[in-house]
Amino acid sequence: MGITLAEKVWERHVVHRAEGEPDLLYVDLHLVHEVTSPQAFDGLRAAGRPVRRPDLTVATMDHNVPTAPGPQDPISVRQMQALAENCAEFGVMLFPTGHIGQGIVHVIGPQMGLTQPGSVIVCGDSHTSTHGAFGALAFGIGTSEVEHVLATQTLPQKAAKTMAVTVEGDLPDGVGAKDVILAIIAKIGTGGGVGHVIEYRGSAIRALSMEGRMTVCNMSIEGGARAGMIAPDDTAFEYLEGRPHAPTGADWEHALDDWRGLPTDDDAVFDTEVTLDAATLTAFVSWGTNPGQTVSIDDVVPDPSSFVDTQKREAAERALTYMGLEPGTAIRDIRPDTIFIGSCTNSRIGDLREAADVLRGKQVAPGLRAMVVPGSMLVKAQAEKEGLDDVFIRSGFEWREAGCSMCLGMNPDQLAPGERSASTSNRNFEGRQGKGGRTHLVSPAVAAATAVAGHFATPADLRV
Amino acid sequence: MEPIDVIEGTALPLDRSDVDTDQIIPAEYLKRIERTGFGQFLFDSWRKDPDFVMNDQRYAGAKILLAGENFGCGSSREHAPWAIEDAGFRAVIAPSFADIFRNNCTKIGLLPVELPAESVRALMDAVLDDPSTTIVVDLPGRQVRAPGVDESFELDDHTHRRLLEGVDDIGMTMQLDDEIAAFETARPGWLPTV
Numbered sequence A: 001m002g003i004t005l006a007e008k009v010w011e012r013h014v015v016h017r018a019e020g021e022p023d024l025l026y027v028d029l030h031l032v033h034e035v036t037s038p039q040a041f042d043g044l045r046a047a048g049r050p051v052r053r054p055d056l057t058v059a060t061m062d063h064n065v066p067t068a069p070g071p072q073d074p075i076s077v078r079q080m081q082a083l084a085e086n087c088a089e090f091g092v093m094l095f096p097t098g099h100i101g102q103g104i105v106h107v108i109g110p111q112m113g114l115t116q117p118g119s120v121i122v123c124g125d126s127h128t129s130t131h132g133a134f135g136a137l138a139f140g141i142g143t144s145e146v147e148h149v150l151a152t153q154t155l156p157q158k159a160a161k162t163m164a165v166t167v168e169g170d171l172p173d174g175v176g177a178k179d180v181i182l183a184i185i186a187k188i189g190t191g192g193g194v195g196h197v198i199e200y201r202g203s204a205i206r207a208l209s210m211e212g213r214m215t216v217c218n219m220s221i222e223g224g225a226r227a228g229m230i231a232p233d234d235t236a237f238e239y240l241e242g243r244p245h246a247p248t249g250a251d252w253e254h255a256l257d258d259w260r261g262l263p264t265d266d267d268a269v270f271d272t273e274v275t276l277d278a279a280t281l282t283a284f285v286s287w288g289t290n291p292g293q294t295v296s297i298d299d300v301v302p303d304p305s306s307f308v309d310t311q312k313r314e315a316a317e318r319a320l321t322y323m324g325l326e327p328g329t330a331i332r333d334i335r336p337d338t339i340f341i342g343s344c345t346n347s348r349i350g351d352l353r354e355a356a357d358v359l360r361g362k363q364v365a366p367g368l369r370a371m372v373v374p375g376s377m378l379v380k381a382q383a384e385k386e387g388l389d390d391v392f393i394r395s396g397f398e399w400r401e402a403g404c405s406m407c408l409g410m411n412p413d414q415l416a417p418g419e420r421s422a423s424t425s426n427r428n429f430e431g432r433q434g435k436g437g438r439t440h441l442v443s444p445a446v447a448a449a450t451a452v453a454g455h456f457a458t459p460a461d462l463r464v
Numbered sequence B: 001m002e003p004i005d006v007i008e009g010t011a012l013p014l015d016r017s018d019v020d021t022d023q024i025i026p027a028e029y030l031k032r033i034e035r036t037g038f039g040q041f042l043f044d045s046w047r048k049d050p051d052f053v054m055n056d057q058r059y060a061g062a063k064i065l066l067a068g069e070n071f072g073c074g075s076s077r078e079h080a081p082w083a084i085e086d087a088g089f090r091a092v093i094a095p096s097f098a099d100i101f102r103n104n105c106t107k108i109g110l111l112p113v114e115l116p117a118e119s120v121r122a123l124m125d126a127v128l129d130d131p132s133t134t135i136v137v138d139l140p141g142r143q144v145r146a147p148g149v150d151e152s153f154e155l156d157d158h159t160h161r162r163l164l165e166g167v168d169d170i171g172m173t174m175q176l177d178d179e180i181a182a183f184e185t186a187r188p189g190w191l192p193t194v
């Protein structure tokens, strides 16, 4: 019987296997950022252990970084300084603020060509699943595990189950990768992927660009999955070729031969299978406080009493109270105060182009605060080369420096209590973007159209 | 990591599903570079509500946290189990956990116990009814006991042994240094380095 992509990558990385123990997996790339690493470096120091493979470890500053001039929180500064000191002491390459290589950890890996098919990639961050878009097995780990990988370049891992999520058909106009993943999470639920590695398959997935695929894989964790992957193909190889860390010459040919053997065998069997029909998908908007609480933009805010499950009903009631929404309200009648385009889900050049296309020649509705935070300094530079910054600024958006920013509000970019956002990020948890803030998750196209309309809208709405 | 044996104590009934790590500890408190001191920020936003169960003095000193399904979903922040542990809890009982959260718990010696939803409901009701209800979480026997509840829970043998002995994972892996070195020698030369 054949095996799946995830199992192939796993098997190639087993350093040690023993009955009754988790496999010890080798880690090809360890990404580090300032929030989940200081205690791990402290642990190394206390035990007198070095970083085993600084050449397979890259650090950046992203969660805390300011994206606009102004006074900085001294505690944030201290955390970033700690990362700089730790990287210097342990010989780890760091992209600090101000460096052209700096950016959100999940944006810079692929951008440098470090994220490659068939690798095992870890980071102390749950959206590490992003890198699965290249056919890598990539997952988030906690700080104890960060220390373990720093010290040994390996990680004990219990076997995961496999899940196929197949999206067949053509996506309707105006429906993109973000809508696909929001629809998938709405279908499987926030715990639907627990214990599984998801492989996204089908013609609609294959038709996505690498950036779209990263958006889909990014939010695997929001469906509870340990990782999300897509089989590498020519789209992936074209994206990689010529990037700074991609193989070259004869090595490139060896790598291609190797990568072409990675896709799931035809006769492989998944533990769980889910299918979606691409043609039925629409733009999605979240109405609640978890990423499973989403509906089509054509829909209304659901009535909690429509949920059969008691805990789901109570969760919906609590969510609506928190969100300040009435059941039956049309999604298009909801008016956000803030538009945020950014985060590791939607801050790549393709996302910015998608939003800029909607905004060209239009104005942000009066009274709305709108900002774009590019995922990396290189994305920012590229966008400026294409004149996108000009489109955003003319339409009334703020154009910021790279970082996580309002995705989680560790820097000054936050929602005020009761303030409502249309956000291209990945989590609509209570208080995620600032205490009392109300988050609606959307695609870059919907975020841009909403900025212009002043209420939730699609680009098509602006044309009528 | 401290070894765990039998945990016996009262419980805090957090009767909600999908409790995410941003609720357990909001991002603004993740800026500390120390490993301790996070307990004061546990469920920070909810604690501002005087009716929140954690503000009910009858539940003060609870050692066991009872919660709904998919507990600990969201980010990989180990600060979440650190905060729970720092606030005095030794075990969390729920019908299901998010993977990374559960894994992080077992790395620091906070015991995640998965029980059938009916049993968690029974424990929740018992504790809501009588806050002084004592729950026994018997790690060696993999059992949870309380008045009216006597249920065994699943925990793989490897994690069971690690928690009972309080082992240092890194030290254990370092004993496999020869195997790691052999694996490294065999890796293809075209793989990237930074």
Ligand code: SF4
Binding pocket: A062, A063, A104, A105, A106, A125, A127, A343, A344, A345, A403, A404, A407, A408, A425, A426
């Ligand atoms: S952008 Fe948001 S989700 Fe992504 S790494 Fe930063 S904080 Fe996490």
